[in-house]
Amino acid sequence: MTVSQLLNQYGDRYLQALFTTWRLTFFSFLGAFVIGIVITVLRVSPIKPLRFFGDFYVQIFRNIPGAALLILLVYALPYLKITFPYDVCVLIATVLIPSAFCSEHLMSGMNTIHPGQIEAARALGMTFFQLIRRVVIPQSLRSAVLPLTNLMVATMLTTSLGSQVPLRPMELTGIVSYINTRSAGGVMAFAISAALYCLTGLLIGAAGSWIDRKVRILR
Amino acid sequence: MTENDRPVIELKHVHKHFGDLHVLNDISLTVKKGEVVVIIGPSGSGKSTLCRAVNRLETIDSGEILFEGEPLPREGRKLAEMRARIGMVFQSFNLFAHRTVLDNLTIAPCDVLKTSKKEARQEAMRLLERVGVADQANKVPAQLSGGQQQRAAIARALAMHPKAMLFDEPTSALDPEMIGEVLNVMAELAKDGMTMLIVTHEMNFARKVADRVVFMDGGCIVEENTPEAFFGHPKSQRAKDFLSSLTAH
Amino acid sequence: MKTGSIRDILYEAPGPKARRRIAWATAGALLLLAALLFIVVRQFYVTGQLGERYWAFFGKLTTWRFLGEGLLTTVEAAITGSAISFALGFLLMRGRLQKNRLLRWASTGIIEFTRGVPTLLFIYFFFLVVPQTGWKLSAFWKITLPCAISACGVVAEALRGGVNAVPKGQREAALSLGYRETRLFYRIIFPQAIRFVIPSLIAELVIVLKDTTFASIVSCADLMQNAKVLISNYDALLSIYLVVAVIYILINYLLNKLSDRLARRMNRAGAAERSAA
Numbered sequence: 001m002t003v004s005q006l007l008n009q010y011g012d013r014y015l016q017a018l019f020t021t022w023r024l025t026f027f028s029f030l031g032a033f034v035i036g037i038v039i040t041v042l043r044v045s046p047i048k049p050l051r052f053f054g055d056f057y058v059q060i061f062r063n064i065p066g067a068a069l070l071i072l073l074v075y076a077l078p079y080l081k082i083t084f085p086y087d088v089c090v091l092i093a094t095v096l097i098p099s100a101f102c103s104e105h106l107m108s109g110m111n112t113i114h115p116g117q118i119e120a121a122r123a124l125g126m127t128f129f130q131l132i133r134r135v136v137i138p139q140s141l142r143s144a145v146l147p148l149t150n151l152m153v154a155t156m157l158t159t160s161l162g163s164q165v166p167l168r169p170m171e172l173t174g175i176v177s178y179i180n181t182r183s184a185g186g187v188m189a190f191a192i193s194a195a196l197y198c199l200t201g202l203l204i205g206a207a208g209s210w211i212d213r214k215v216r217i218l219r
Numbered sequence: 220m221t222e223n224d225r226p227v228i229e230l231k232h233v234h235k236h237f238g239d240l241h242v243l244n245d246i247s248l249t250v251k252k253g254e255v256v257v258i259i260g261p262s263g264s265g266k267s268t269l270c271r272a273v274n275r276l277e278t279i280d281s282g283e284i285l286f287e288g289e290p291l292p293r294e295g296r297k298l299a300e301m302r303a304r305i306g307m308v309f310q311s312f313n314l315f316a317h318r319t320v321l322d323n324l325t326i327a328p329c330d331v332l333k334t335s336k337k338e339a340r341q342e343a344m345r346l347l348e349r350v351g352v353a354d355q356a357n358k359v360p361a362q363l364s365g366g367q368q369q370r371a372a373i374a375r376a377l378a379m380h381p382k383a384m385l386f387d388e389p390t391s392a393l394d395p396e397m398i399g400e401v402l403n404v405m406a407e408l409a410k411d412g413m414t415m416l417i418v419t420h421e422m423n424f425a426r427k428v429a430d431r432v433v434f435m436d437g438g439c440i441v442e443e444n445t446p447e448a449f450f451g452h453p454k455s456q457r458a459k460d461f462l463s464s465l466t467a468h
Numbered sequence: 469m470k471t472g473s474i475r476d477i478l479y480e481a482p483g484p485k486a487r488r489r490i491a492w493a494t495a496g497a498l499l500l501l502a503a504l505l506f507i508v509v510r511q512f513y514v515t516g517q518l519g520e521r522y523w524a525f526f527g528k529l530t531t532w533r534f535l536g537e538g539l540l541t542t543v544e545a546a547i548t549g550s551a552i553s554f555a556l557g558f559l560l561m562r563g564r565l566q567k568n569r570l571l572r573w574a575s576t577g578i579i580e581f582t583r584g585v586p587t588l589l590f591i592y593f594f595f596l597v598v599p600q601t602g603w604k605l606s607a608f609w610k611i612t613l614p615c616a617i618s619a620c621g622v623v624a625e626a627l628r629g630g631v632n633a634v635p636k637g638q639r640e641a642a643l644s645l646g647y648r649e650t651r652l653f654y655r656i657i658f659p660q661a662i663r664f665v666i667p668s669l670i671a672e673l674v675i676v677l678k679d680t681t682f683a684s685i686v687s688c689a690d691l692m693q694n695a696k697v698l699i700s701n702y703d704a705l706l707s708i709y710l711v712v713a714v715i716y717i718l719i720n721y722l723l724n725k726l727s728d729r730l731a732r733r734m735n736r737a738g739a740a741e742r743s744a745a
Contacts, residue, residue, distance in 0.1 A: 046479050046490050049497040063720035065678035067692065068713045079706040080511050110474040118477050119276055120313035120372075124327035124379060125303025127296060128479075134326060136478070139317050153584070160586035173588045180596040190593050194585045201584035217317045218361035278481040294483030 036102025061100035109144035149208025233282035306376030366397030538694030552616035557623025582621035590614035607688035630661035
């Protein structure tokens, strides 16, 4: 099929799929960011069991393949009498996996802080929480902007897991297999989705480097 | 005891180990109000550790450290309040990399002393003027030369109105041509009557500015004397060796 | 990634009060984690998932042999895919560093494209479109090729990063010795660059390995697909998928660990070189 035929027939669905991918990406990233912060706090806390739990969490979700996690959520959990709707399963998977990477990026961000900065804050009489608020959080967040931008793109790619379950409305990968099983959409059906993914990725990347330029720390 | 004889910093029989290394071995030292005490000694002699122990950036194993007659609190808000009264200048400046020079001077007064923003800014500009980097106020630290950064770091410590200042090798990370500008600021401070404990390798500075020179080696205070006496007639063999090793090259 | 340092400097040596507080919190946290574990195990128990019939067959050699065969295919696909993505990535990196504008733009375009499109889309492409063109591919290649293509852009960028990390002085020194560009690249620059990027190439292997879990879409008998067969044999879904997930996690964990260790050793070696210079 040509692009114009495809767009005539499936244009609305593509648009819907694009918004679904955007929505999934946005909420997954938001969830991953919040959980990533919580896990990072656990990992740097002075309480050993919490550190262990945080490290364990990160190793699990950093290393599990998305397909395996989604299958566990969709098909295995019901055997434990826990059943989520398909879209919730996808959202959980696309939150948990990026959250582990988010924590890793935040940890590297924190590790860029020179120990002397922390000593200086202490020597000036800052309390622990003033030190965290004034030095640790601003410095680690600023140096994590680019990694987090890449994480958002990675999260977008992860949302293609949505094509593995009957999601309504479909996201950008699901719609391609849908069109191709219905009518031979051919290469063009893929090209449209691929272009929309790339465009989204470029937008995220541009926004990220704009923010990075504003907040980057000269060292 | 007159007002001026009041000890500001007092160490009594302080010991500290790093593993097998006895870095502080029975250190007793008193710095009186307005006094400038310079600690010298070969690297690894424990002089830096001593300096850092005074505001508990290093913990000690035994002994006692008093500041203005009170023992150093061990943790929490009390310790933070005590540190706020002691200014510290580091070898590597340690200005906060993500804030402008001016912010570096106002952040702690606003957070810790609850000074109003406006007041803190005025005070900061006055101090930057005094150390000669007022024109750099709105730059971030990485845009300044090492000497400018260190002078700003001294101003940052002064912004807390400290009762005493600790200097941990303040010129060791500087290019030779910038050492003078930092030492000048320190000499000014000394002239204004600031109580100072200084770890340094700058012997000429020690000779000119110090009221007392403390020579450390192997974790012990080996010799303590006026600069004239110490540099003129060192008593111990170790001090003689150290001083001659400096003039050897 | 090294995570030790910030943990050590964030807190001061605790005083007596802090030590007491940490002890209480540790006890509380242990209790909380134990409760969490209890809830999970209890849920397995009350739903009967701890029943013998769900776990007994893991004692049989045939089970492990069958899973092992699947794992072998997975590993084969991952290694083959990585090798292809390395070759493609190398070409794209060379292309992106060329003076010729057309080559440079084309390479950049392909790199950005493969980095911006999910692997699943490539897999569906090989599954749905490629057969229509008459190109007959085995199931193995239908999963390995898209995984390789999806990874090659990232590999290219990693390689480029490595090339850029080689100090400028190396190039200048070689030029002053009379080296010409191509020779200089292969003899002087690339051997140094590859050292920098080995950790990220291993990390990339992990990504390819994860992507191969979609092999069942093209009915390639990888670990995941063989697990499905076992499940229909023993009617034990939860236990088998759980074990398979743990296998994937362990392999990837070990690979990542190896990558971290190499990176750390390289950083140390680099620091030593710099301080010697």
